[in-house]
Every structure is written in C-alpha cells, then in structure tokens.
Amino acid sequence: MNKYWLMIALWCPMLVWSQRVAFINPGKSDETYWVTASQSMQLAAESLNMDLEVRYAQREHLRSFDIARELIARPAASRPEYVIFSNDHAVSPELLRLFEPSGIKCFLAYSKPTLHERAQTGGPRQKYKNWIGSLEPKAQDAGYLTAKALIGKGRSMKLHAPDGRLHMVAIAGDRSTNSSILRNAGMRQAVKEAGDVVLEQEVYGDWTRDKAAEQAQWLYERYPLARLVWAGNDLMAFGAMQTLEQRHGVVGKTVLFSGVNTSDEALQDLRIGRLSALAGGHFITGAWALVMIYDHHHGKDFANEGLELELPMFALFTPALADRFQQVFNSKTQKIDFRKYSKALNPRVQRYAFGFEQLLK
C-alpha cells in the first residue's frame, strides 16, 4: 500500500506541474527549417506537457544575448526553468556565462561549442553547473547521405567527364558551425569512398540562395566539367539551380543537385527530380532535447548515456518518405507521441532512439 502511495506521490508533480522551457531559436521566424524545428518542439512540449516559449534571434547573434538577459530578468515565477539554444554563430560561451548565475538550466541543441570554444566553456556541469548537457544530430550523416546519393545518381546518369570521373563542386554552409563542418566532412567521406569523384572545390554560400547562385556562376565557369553540385542546404541548391538555368542548363539532367532540409520546395523538387538527393529531419533535435529535459527534470538523468549526445537523426528522403513526412507534420490532427521516447515515462527504454524515420513510422 505504501508503495503505491509513494508512486502516486512521485507522479503527481509530474502530472500537475509542467516545466517552463524556453528555446532561443537562432533562425528567422519565417525561415522554414527553424520554424519547422519550433513546430516540432511545440509538438513535443504538448506531448510531454511542457510549457515551451520560442524566441527567434532572427540570425542576429547579439539578439540572442538580449533574449537571454530578458529571460533572466524575469520574476522567478515566470522565469523558465530550462533554456534551449544552439551554438549558431558561437553564442554558447556568452549565453552559458549569462545564464549560470540565474539558476536556469541550459541545454544545447542542434550544435554545441566547438573544440576551440570548449576552452572557455569546459564540459557540461563543469565550469557551468547549470549547463546540463547537449544533443546534436550526427551532422555528417546529412553530408554523407546526400553526397553518396548524388554520386550514385550521377553514376547512373553517366555524367562522367572525359577523364572518366565525376566532377563535383560543393557549396557548403559556413566555415564555423559544427553542423556545417560535419556535413562537409560527411560529404568528403562519401567522395572519398566513391573513388571516381573529383571534388573540384568547396565554397561557402552562407546558407543563402543568392550567394550560392552567384558562386555557382563562377563555379560553372571555373569547372566546366562539373556535373554534380552538392549543397549544404536546400536554399543554396536552389540558387545553384537558378544559375544553371540562367546558363541554359537543365537541372537534374546536365547537372545534378543535392540538398539538406525538409522544406516544401525541397520535397517538391525531390519529387520532380530537380533535386537528386535530399536529407533532413534534424530539425527534430529540439523536440528530442525536450524529451531529455523532461527525463532530467523527472529524475531520469541522461548522464549515464552521456552528457553530450550526438545521435543519428537524418533521413535520406525519397519521394515516398517526403509524402509521409508532409503527411505527419502538416496534419493538424495527427499528434506525435513523444512520451514513448522518455526514459522517465518508459523505464524499459535504456538508450534514446531518436531516428527520424522511426518517428514517421
């Protein structure tokens, strides 16, 4: 009897009080990826009965600090208990420093401090006690999966140059963020494994369509043999496509493109063959972070699995998978049950299984 009462006593708070969690979204409030990320987190929060507040930094890293200061300045009753942010634009050292005295617990999602930044921040729960941990998608998967699919497509379309090799150019995101670096690394890994591919040059399009379009102009001139264009995200792929078309090339025929992200346009281009390869799903990292915070809050610390988790989250989309994805995430009625991934709620779960494809099953 006592045992049951004890269980009730333990469960009640969980059932009654919801955790206040804030997410400092580094992207723009109209940027598909980051909006999708927020939406997925919102779904998870609802599923886990958490109180989620999303604030957009609008890709201005200084605004991240303003948001942090505003949260810290709030009265304790309205102040979030947890805050989730990404290390986009290397904001994590300053944000960790700001939040540490406030008692708000920090969780880094999507990207964590680089090795260089670790000198300032240390590891979770070390210098900054309130930094409880981090979760990153295994970003190189995105690069690897898309590059490998792109190469396969090129082979199948026999786009080899006279030298018998496939010539590829890459338009990466940026030089600093971990996710960009890792995606590029995955791409290079795939090229390396292919053996018949020449990676002519990597350029950095800063995730933007226009810059990628302009760079593509140079690249087409500089490397007329290149038939494969790897892009770090969907927007840059669109820009390169645009330039090709301006040069009277045929997208998906004379030159093949790959991208990362799950925007509607990308999914559509995948379906019609303009995009030869598309990977995505890592936007869900924030939702998974909420699951981990939920567990941490409810006494099921993820420390046993690691404070800095890097888990495979990308899925290489096929047209069918694209349809399924849109079906799931665009539905207003269909809920995703994130509770089944919680260790606190599912004592049988020993290790987190945060694969995107699993989520769509």
Next chain:
Amino acid sequence: MPNRNLRSFRSIVQALIGRIFLLAMVLLMIALGLQAWWAQEQNKQHFQELMQEVGETNVPMMALALWDIEPAALRAQLDFMAKRPEIGYVQIKSATGQVYAQGDAQLLGSQTAHRLAIQSPQGNLQLGELTLVVNPSYFWRNFFSMAWQAAFGYCVLTAVICLLIVFMLKHDLQRPLESIAQFASELTSEKLTHSLQLERRPSAHEDEIDVLARAFNQLQRSLRRHIEDLNGLVIERTAQQEKLMVANQKSQVANLAKSQFLATISHELRTPLNGILGMAQLLKHAGVTDQQRVEYAQIILDSGKSLETLISDLLDISQIEANKLVLRSEPCDVGNLTHDVTTLFYQTAQSKKLNIDSVWQGAMGQLFRTDPIRLRQMLSNLVSNAIKFTEQGFVRVVGQEVERNGAEAILEFSVSDSGIGIAPDKLDLLFKRFSQVDASHSRSFEGTGLGLSIIEGLAKRMGGSVGVESQAGVGSRFWFRIQVVVLDAAGKLWHDAAAPWVAQVAPVASPEHHLMPASGGTSVPAKSVGRSLALVVEDNPINQKVVQNSLSRIGLQSMSLTNGLEAVNAVTQGLQPQVILMDMQMPVMNGLQATLAIRAWEVKAHRKRIPIIGLTAGSGVEIEQECLDSGMDAVLFKPVDLDLLQTAVLPYVDDPVQA
C-alpha cells in the same frame, strides 16, 4: 660721396647685389624647374610604388576571396581600396569574367593604370586581375603640394641667402668703400687733420679694405706733411723775402749812409792828410825859418792826431759792430775822471766863451770798477759835441749814481748845453751809425758822426743805455748810463757780488799798464842808454826809420831786418841784441812766428832770453794777448808815441851804447 655730375653713378655693391639677385632668380628658376621635374618623377614613382604596395597587400586576400568565390569580400576589399585618396579607380576582373569595380571608370585607359595578376592560393591558376588607377586630382594635388613646399623653401632659402649677402656686402664692402670714397673726396688741404677711421670689427687679418684704408691714410699723412712743408716753406720764404726786403731796405739805407759816410770820411781823412802833405812839402823847401818849421811841424802833428782819432773811432765802431769790443775792469774814481775830462776841454770852451763845469753828485773819492778809458772816451765825445754845437751859453757835465743794488750800481752821466738843439723828428737819427742829423755835403759841422753811435755801443756793452732830450734852439741834454761795481776806498769789492759784465772781461796783462799811455799823457824824460844794440824787425822802411830815429834819441844803437825769418836767422847765428822790436805783419815770416821760433831756440840752446817788444798796427786786447802768448814781453800799438816807445825799451837796456 662720388661725383655724380660727370657720369651717372651706380654703386658697385648695388650692381653686385643686382647681379646676385638676378643670378639667384635664374638659379632659383632652374632649381624650381629641376625640383618640379624631380617631384614629378618622385610622385610618379611614389604612386607606382603605392599602387604596387596596395595591390600586393590586397592581392593575397583577393586571391582567397576569388578562389573561395566570396563576392562580398571582394566588394568589401574594393570599397576599402577605393577609399584611399590615391586611388581613382580599382577593378577586379576574374578569370571567369566577373568584373567588380569602384571609382571613375574613365580612368581605366590612363597610363597610370597598374595591373596585378591574382593567382590562386595554390599558385597554379590565374584567378583574375587587379587594376589600380591613380587618382589624377590627388596625384596633381600631391605634386603641387610638394612643388609648392619646395618652391617656398627655395624662395625662403634664396631670400635669406640674398639678404645675408646684401647685408654682408653693405656692411663689409659698401659702407667701408663709401667711407673711403667720402674720405678721399674730402682730402682737401683744409681737411687733412683727421685720419680715416673705418667702423669695422677688429680682425686678426687684414683685407683689401684695410689695405686701401691704410693707403689712403698714408696718402693723407703724406699730403698733410707735404702741405705743411709747403706752408712752412711759404712762410719761411715769405719771412725770408720780408727779411730780404727789410735787409734790402736797410742795406739801401745803410749803403746810402755808408756812401754819405764814406764821403764824409774821405773828407775827414783828406783834410788832415792835406795838412800833413802840404806842411811836409813846405818843410822840404830851403829857407824855412825855425818858427815856420815848428809851426809846420805842429800842423803836421795836429793833422796826424786828427787822423789817429778818426782811425780810432773807426776801429771802435768796427769792434762794436763785430761785438769784439773787450772792456777793462779797473777801479776808477769816476768823480775825479769827470772833472779831468771837463778840465781837458776847458781851453776849448774858453775859446768859444762858453761856461763849462762838472758836477759829481756822489761821495768824493768813491771808487767803482769799470773801464775808465772807455768812460773817459764817452764823456769826452759828449763834451766835445756839446762844445761843437754850442755857440754861447754853457756846457755842464753831471755824474751821479742813480741806482744801487747791493754791490752793483747804475751811474748816469749827462752833458747839457745851450746849443742849437735838435728837432724832435731828427732825434731818432742821432744814435744811428753812419748817419748824421745833417748829412748834406754843406753841413755846418765837421765830424764823422760816429761819436754818439760809439757811446751807445759802449753804454750797452757796459750794461746801460743812452738818451737825449733836446729842444731846437734851446739846447740839449745827452746822457748815458753804465753798470758798475761799487768798491770801497781801498779798491776792493764793496760787496762780494761781481758785475755781470765784469765777468766777461779778460784780465789785462800787467805790462800794459806800464806801456799804455797814462791818463794825462805823462811824457818820459829822455835818457841816454849808452851803446846797447836794439834789433828792429820791420818790413816798412819808413817805420824802420821812425823807430830807429826814436831809439837813437835815447842813445840806443839799432839795426833793422825786413822780416821775421831774417831776425830768427840773425839771433840763432849769434846776434845778441838787448831788445828786439818786432813788427807783427811781415812777409816771409810774421812777428808772432819769429818770436815763437826765437823762444824755442833760446830754450833749446839754453840762451839768455832776449826781450821782444811787439809793434802792431792792430788794436784790442785779443791782439795784445796773442802777442804776449807768443813770448813777447810787451806790446806797443802803432802809431807809436815816441815817448811810449822809449819808456817801453828803457827797462830792458842796462848797458846802452852811446850814440
């Protein structure tokens, strides 16, 4: 200042300054041109280097941006470069044809376009080309800034150098030269007293200006000396001329006087000569009675004495004029002497029925040291004149002591008369030699006119003076004053002090006192001296005869020789006369030489000294002393008074030969 009337003046210093300025301007223009060219080249080089530097600095970044295809970075770099004012246009042209540019595209064709190739970081691919074009306005602004600074600096430097040169030329050259020119232009005879002084800093070295100034100073001193010499010469010549004129006038006057005097002298000489010659001729005639013979002889004697007096006066005047008059200094009872002189003329005055008297207004018997002979001569002259020029009335002689100063005294003697007197305008002529108040041939009175002149000369020699007060028709008073030494009754110095003129008088040899005629002309009685031999050495036969006849009168045998050499030979050959009468002036050997030779022979031959009495036509103490010095024992002056001759010879004749 320089004379600007002849030609327009242009200062050499100003000309130099003008040339220096002109040269400086030309050099400045050349320097500025060179500087501008140099600045242009420097500017070009600077901008080329700048373009190269800017390019080289930016090319690596551009290569990265090009390689990485970072258009934004390229634009940022272009913007950054284009902000430099030196760059007018910058362009990046990629190998793939993209062109990014900033600035004025029209400058692209400029020669100053600087192009740099942009290689890929790996160096194996040309990614593009960077073109930099200099901003021309900045280029020229920079050039003009450099040129202006250089021009300003050159102008300031040139101006400073020119001003320094001007200052130095003005200070070191123009001012000294102007001073020298001013000095030279004022080198007139009136302005030769001040030397040229240049206001220059003292220096250890001498330069041309100093040499020039020194030369002008030497010239000035030479001119001054020359002019002073000329002035002196002119003054001297003028004085000499004036002296010559005066002397000439005097000479003319004197010549006139001498001519008149010579006429007078000639007359005075001829008158007694005429008497002597006439009476002598009458004596030669047979039948002359004893009374006539005595009368004629007396006339001859009087005429001879007149001649002697005249010759004595002439000698006196001659000695006074030659300043060779030697005075005696003897004790003299001047009261007595005054009385003697007056007495001497008593007969003469009586013959003209004139009253003559004398007064000594001092102590009777008072002795004074003076020259009694000259004093007697002076008084006699005045008294003689007074009697001569007084027809009636009186002649008075007054002697008095007018001043005494210790042992010295001034005596005044005056002779007053009631004669014809002298007109006041003729008084000045009275004491002039060779002049008479009435010098015409028809003058009323005889006489040479030498008397007063002799008195004046003697009075002055005796430390006194002469004077006359006269009124025509009333009478005259002639006076003279002499300086004497007062003696006591014993003839010694009344006081120790000696009269100044006494010291000049040479002591007179004692034999003279015996030989010279005593006052009053006391005659020596004839005395037979037996058969003693006297030697007469005389070249004139008449004088031989006179002397031998005179000696024979006292019984002295004599022989005569005609010159001194004959006498010396006779004596040295054994002739032993008891006395030798030796004339002074003789042919072959004169009396002095003969006396010396005889005395020398006597000493050498240890012979007895033969008395030698000199006979001289000269006069004066010097001749007398000269004779005595040669070894003579006494001197007699011609014409020899027979009595004096006998008196002089007798003492040396102790064994006369009977005539």
